[in-house]
Amino acid sequence: xxxxxxxxxxxxxxxxxxxxxxxxxxxxxxxxxxxxxxxxxxxxxxxxxxxxxxxxxxxxxxxxxxxxxxxxxxxxxxxxxxxxxxxxxxxxxxxxxxxxxxxxxxxxxxxxxxxxxxxxxxxxxxxxxxxxxxxxxxxxxxxxxxxxxxxxxxxxxxxxxxxxxxxxxxxxxxxxxxxxxxxxxxxxxxxxxxxxxxxxxxxxxxxxxxxxxxxxxxxxxxxxxxxxxxxxxxxxxxxxxxxxxxxxxxxxxxxxxxxxxxxxxxxxxxxxxxxxxxxxxxxxxxxxxxxxxxxxxxxxxxxxxxxxxxxxxxxxxxxxxxxxxxxxxxxxxxxxxxxxxxxxxxxxxxxxxxxxxxxxxxxxxxxxxxxxxxxxxxxxxxx
Numbered sequence: 001x002x003x004x005x006x007x008x009x010x011x012x013x014x015x016x017x018x019x020x021x022x023x024x025x026x027x028x029x030x031x032x033x034x035x036x037x038x039x040x041x042x043x044x045x046x047x048x049x050x051x052x053x054x055x056x057x058x059x060x061x062x063x064x065x066x067x068x069x070x071x072x073x074x075x076x077x078x079x080x081x082x083x084x085x086x087x088x089x090x091x092x093x094x095x096x097x098x099x100x101x102x103x104x105x106x107x108x109x110x111x112x113x114x115x116x117x118x119x120x121x122x123x124x125x126x127x128x129x130x131x132x133x134x135x136x137x138x139x140x141x142x143x144x145x146x147x148x149x150x151x152x153x154x155x156x157x158x159x160x161x162x163x164x165x166x167x168x169x170x171x172x173x174x175x176x177x178x179x180x181x182x183x184x185x186x187x188x189x190x191x192x193x194x195x196x197x198x199x200x201x202x203x204x205x206x207x208x209x210x211x212x213x214x215x216x217x218x219x220x221x222x223x224x225x226x227x228x229x230x231x232x233x234x235x236x237x238x239x240x241x242x243x244x245x246x247x248x249x250x251x252x253x254x255x256x257x258x259x260x261x262x263x264x265x266x267x268x269x270x271x272x273x274x275x276x277x278x279x280x281x282x283x284x285x286x287x288x289x290x291x292x293x294x295x296x297x298x299x300x301x302x303x304x305x306x307x308x309x310x311x312x313x314x315x316x317x318x319x320x321x322x323x324x325x326x327x328x329x330x331x332x333x334x335x336x337x338x339x340x341x342x343x344x345x346x347x348x349x350x351x352x353x354x355x356x357x358x359x360x361x362x363x364x365x366x367x368x369x370x371x372x373x374x375x376x377x378x379x380x381x382x383x
Contacts, residue, residue: 005119008179012071012112013132015078015176017139018169019105022047022098023227024144024249028151028162029094031242037232037362041351043094044224047102048343054103055337056200058110067118068185070111075177078104082170085163097166110337118187133260139169141253144246151243200335203325208379209332212321215376216339218369219313221346222283222306225366226252228347230290230303233359237294251300252307259311267312271382276316280373282309287367291360313373320380342369 022044030040062070081100084093116132143165150164204210230248234240266275282305289302321332346365353361 005183005185008176008183009112009116009119010132010135011172011176011179012075012108012115013135014139015075015169015173016105016108016112017136018078018082018143018173019047019101020140020227020253021143021147021165021169022101023224024147024231024246025098025162025165026228027231027242027246028147029089032089033091036351037354038348038351041228041347043098044228044347045344046095046098047105048220048224048340050099050102050106051109051340051343052338054106055110055340056334058107059334062111062114066187067111067115068180068187070107071115072177072180074104074107074111075173075180076104077107079170079173079177080104082166082173085166086170089163106337106340109340110334115185119185134257137253137257137260141250141257143169144249148243148246200331200338203328203331203335206325208324209321209335211376211379212317213335213339215317215373216314216336217342217345218372219310219317219342220340221342222310222366222369223256224343225346225350225362225369226303226306226310229350229354229359229362229366232354233290233363234296234299236359237299238296248300248303251303255304255307256311259308263312263315267316272316272319273377273380273382275312276380277377279309279312280370280377282306283370283373284367287363287370290363291367316380317376323381 026040026043029035029043030037058070061073065073077100081097081104084097084100087093112132146165146168147162151162204213227249230252231242231245234245234248235242238245263275286302286306286309289298289305293299293302318333318336321336325332346369350362350365353365355361
């Protein structure tokens, strides 16, 4: 029964990866609507803004309606977000679509991992979550290819060009929701008090929680920033078209996927701090390459380095905060998910900087996040 239940759960992880289409989609919207970088970067910022609002309330909602129903709700919101762009591509429609995508993903990020714990009953949880992240990453790096295919091979019967991406993921989202809805999953009814905003915010008074919160903000900011900016750098430095430059986003997610799969092994055989240092050094080298690189191989190598280096930062920061306060894990978890709000702040600042001084300005903003992660190294424990 557990194996059967894992099938729809893994489909949900694939649906969780839909959020990463925001990078390539915002580039196509920018081109189609003739927007500036600062305006176009509102879209990825808007997606991650909702993590600040919905992460803790979702934990409270799970206590009332259950984990499975919360995931189903998140899928419903996500499906609605994918449907809207099929009716048009004007600015208000895309704003609504990306807002709903962010809300749905905030609900899903908070509720799907606990649902996996329910399905597995505590057995092989870590390896199952790792595999789920691998499934999620498949959706992430497929998105640019699907958008390129739609943009270059327009289907006359659809006429959605690159927005065929939304149609394909819309169908997959419906399939994921249908499979999960018909799959029986027994949940234990919780009667404990749900975390509140006040309880979570009080934990920021604990230094390691505050520092880990900022670490996750930097991780997500760099993740979303690279996802959005990498194609623009190739277009600016190499003169590529958007369809050709879109490969940069897939390259990033390919190496992030490899990092997720191999990181679980390295974290078992290497001290956590050592692996964290290696990861941050890779990201620093990447920032140098993205800032000054003018040749394709340098830029591709830099994108690969930040993809691999950034792949395990979240899990390490998350673990440091959880192990520091084991008696407050629910509150700490909610607060760390709120840290995904970094995906709002970084793109906004990067858009302003790139309008002022080109894509090197956007890279400089991400470099600030890497510098912070260097200061975080001393807080990483080896166990």
